[in-house]
Amino acid sequence: MQYQCKTCLAMTDLPPGTDPHARTWCECCTVTNDSGAPHHHGRDVLSAEKCEEANHPGMPCFSPPKTADKPEGCTVCRPVMHFAVAGEPQLVSG
């Protein structure tokens, strides 16, 4: 499912059934460092609080915070645009 941030217009593709608003910062701020350990902007991600602490202005965050305020650099925020796609609708039989 494609979602678009209505503020910054960034697009993101989430697995079916994913609620874009239910994601925490940690889920998408997590990156892998050279040793394969999860890091967030150079810090280990241990909690949502840590993740939030590390969310410095200008650094990318690809998930909305739990509050309505969009952090600087966040590319997915509330509200979002849900792009629906239909399969191939069938003609109704008589």
Add this chain to the structure above:
Amino acid sequence: MPAMTDQGRVNAIIQALFTSSAQATFTPGTGGGSVFNATPPYHLRLMTAQGSNTAGSNGTEMPTEFGYTLLGQTLGTTFCAAPSAGVQSNSNAVSWTATGTWPTITAIEIWDTAGTALRWLQGALTSSITGVVNGDTVQFAAGSITINASAW
């Protein structure tokens, strides 16, 4: 017997149904059944449970709430551009702005706007619409609904 119909005829039929911006009337000859009409504009309705393509087996439409109005929203004067090889898709985007938390939408139906509206198409979404909350927009972009009659 899939793919039994000449695609030229398939194109002609679905173009008459879904590209025409005015009512199309089909008048069968003797013994060919009753006259029937296809009356645009077509409306896109959102379903919380899919029906089937059996006549009368409609899905469960999202009720009038949170920015959605029962009977759906118009797909525009011309629903689809002319078909190619039995395939056509919607020409116009349709969108809703949610004013509250929506139920999960799993399917769509496309109805005409006759006095007694007729259901013409039904089908599942590629993935269900979930997580819609107040302020969100739900959009079917142009080209996001594909009608495929190539295997008639």
